[in-house]
Amino acid sequence: MPALKRFLLLLTLLLLAPFTSADEHQVSLVAHPDVDIRSLTRDTTRAIFAMRQRTWPDGQAVRVFVLPNNHAVHGRFTKERLAVYPHQLQLAWDRMVFSGTGQAPNRVSSQSEMLERIAATPGALGYLEREYLDDRIQVISME
């Protein structure tokens, strides 16, 4: 019986988990405060993170920041917000970098470094979990 109870408790937690954590763990698209664009379409966001589009829609140069491929937040951002897999993005970057058609994004190792770099780099675009947001950066909404 205790085993069944534990199982039911675990099941309840698993079922509730997506609802309780959805808000605080939602990965937001964030940018340097000098960026005038307030929202991006998902296709444009994907093109920018795939490094195929090099400017914001108003012409400002965009500087893309990403976490390592095996970072859980990177995985969630690419899958949930961009609807692509980390290995697809990596291959897209490699194909640009090694054919002279584009550049690789800037790598950061943690979300706190992401925050610092985005706050300090004009035109910067990246992503952060809600708990890392502060007033030195702005959130970009995705249509």
Place this chain on the structure above:
Amino acid sequence: MIESKLFRWSSRCSPLLIALALGAPVAAAEEGPLDTLQMHGFLSQALVITDRNDFFGPSSSGSGSLQYTEIGANASLRPHQDFLVAAQVLSRRAGGDGSDARPVLDYGVIDYQLHSSQERTLGLQAGRFKNPFGFYNQTRDVAFTRPSILLPQSIYFDRTRSLGLSADGGSVYAEERLASGTLRVKAGVGRPTTRGLEDQLFSAGMGVNVDGSTSYIGQILYEHGNGHFTAALSAADVNLDLSSRFGNGELNFQPWILSLQYDQENWALTGEYAIRNVSLSGDIRQSDTTGESWYVQYTRRFHPDWQWLVRYDSLVTDRSDRSGSAYQAQGLGPSHTRFADDITMGLQWRVTPRVLLAAEYHHIDGTGWLPLQDNSDPSETKRRWNMVLFQLSLRF
């Protein structure tokens, strides 16, 4: 105080000088174009072992051949938000002479993106560019972008690889984001680079000189949804001028490639079909052959860092003589030199993001894409042969 001022002056001054040297607008220097400087590189070393026939060096004797090495380094810079300057130097040896490994300019382009909005991107490239040919040609020498150690040789043949490799000229590209997916078009005109083609196309004693002449290449690619389904059509019209003591001639190479890929999180199914016409006219030799190639490949990622692959790859040099029997009857060589069917099984392990280990096995019926430089006498080649390859690749 003086020191720090000097330091600040020099650190501001150098990007400015470089920007000026590159002909970029001075205003861009204030944003620090050197901040956008990137350098990347790769190094791959393979061991090739065959039971019969030689591939990339003396692979059938002793403990195999280590003569398959690829080393490359590139740099890119955005001197202005709309400009990208990029160049790569490549040293590659695949059998042959050690001097083949001398570094060459693989590509060197100035890219200008003249339009970029939410819906579309439009750009121009000038310089030496890699031909957008099938899924893999543009980065064919970079192990990290290949699903296997050897690309399917029926389409990405290394035997006469320069035929479709790169060109010196200009190209335009456009990307259109539609409701259902993304459409990308690229078209270029230029003179093909002919590196090594003299010895690859003709036997060494003939002394034929090969020069690139005006050629065209184009690709249209459609990515449905999030890139889970991709379809592409590539075409080229490659022209070469031939000259020798027997007279002059022309070679025309017209390939069409249809490429399809279905890519899921843990597996991908890829297929490409190519039909290509090679015609020789003039004094040296006259011929007109249409060849056919296709492959189907399944890759499975069974762990985030591990992937296996199985592939069937088929080449027919002349569609009107699929078995090569007419070729043999004319006394031109063994029939098995006119086709190749290759069953491949491979394994890749990404030890770290910068280290890749790979192994693969090929069982091949036919020698249609076997490099001539490794097997100077086609009549001595064997029809059925096996090959095992191991490769270590590093990147930075």
